[in-house]
Amino acid sequence: MPTIRVMTVDDHRVVRAGLAAMLAGAPDIALVGEAADGREAVERYAALRPDVVLMDLRMPHMGGVAAIRAIRQDDPAARIIALTMYDGDVDIHRALTAGASGYLAKDVPVDELASAIRAVAAGRRAIPPAVARALAEYAPRVDLTDREVEVLRLVAKGLSNSEVASVLGLAAGTAKVHLQHIFQKLDTEDRTEAVTVALQRGYLHLDD
Numbered sequence: 001m002p003t004i005r006v007m008t009v010d011d012h013r014v015v016r017a018g019l020a021a022m023l024a025g026a027p028d029i030a031l032v033g034e035a036a037d038g039r040e041a042v043e044r045y046a047a048l049r050p051d052v053v054l055m056d057l058r059m060p061h062m063g064g065v066a067a068i069r070a071i072r073q074d075d076p077a078a079r080i081i082a083l084t085m086y087d088g089d090v091d092i093h094r095a096l097t098a099g100a101s102g103y104l105a106k107d108v109p110v111d112e113l114a115s116a117i118r119a120v121a122a123g124r125r126a127i128p129p130a131v132a133r134a135l136a137e138y139a140p141r142v143d144l145t146d147r148e149v150e151v152l153r154l155v156a157k158g159l160s161n162s163e164v165a166s167v168l169g170l171a172a173g174t175a176k177v178h179l180q181h182i183f184q185k186l187d188t189e190d191r192t193e194a195v196t197v198a199l200q201r202g203y204l205h206l207d208d
Contacts, residue, residue: 038062
């Protein structure tokens with residue numbers, strides 16, 4: 001059986017070390033490289049051309065979705081699994097739309113991770129049933145803009161409209177207008193509900 005060459009991408013050294021340890025027990029899988037952010041991942045992919053990439057989604061300099069898109073633009077045959085601790089339906093949809101062949105949680109058992117790598121290397125998709133259900137229930141929505149996400153992130157930290165405007169350098173009433181648009185797009189009625197829905201859908205994360 002030919003060896004499957006894998007590259008890991010994560011901004012946490014301990015996560016990369018953990019993945020290396022997990023894969024060490026699979027005789028048909030070899031770790032050939034790693035990267036600490038999306039920008040480095042694109043460069044390392046071009047140099048190594050691994051069979052499968054395990055890609056975190058939230059990293060500095062260039063996020064995982066942008067890195068997936070860049071790698072696939074350079075090599076349409078690239079096979080990438082989004083491996084992340086987040087499971088918001090927006091995260092899943094963006095990763096798969098960008099070209100990922102699979103989506104797994106970081107706490108996945110080692111045998112499931114190895115099976116996913118083998119499946120993706122063989123040209124199949126690796127999407128657990130729970131993720132498939134989330135995708136089936138995903139309804140196209142009007143996406144939040146980057147500015148709206150910035151506003152909502154500050155609202156989640158407890159800032160008032162005037163404080164949000166001050167932090168972002170906006171006119172006093174502009175933050176309120178952004179918030180009204182957010183309520184409409186998320187179909188929510190107040191700040192607390194908007195933050196809750198944004199967390200569920202993957203626009204915001206608990207460590208933001």
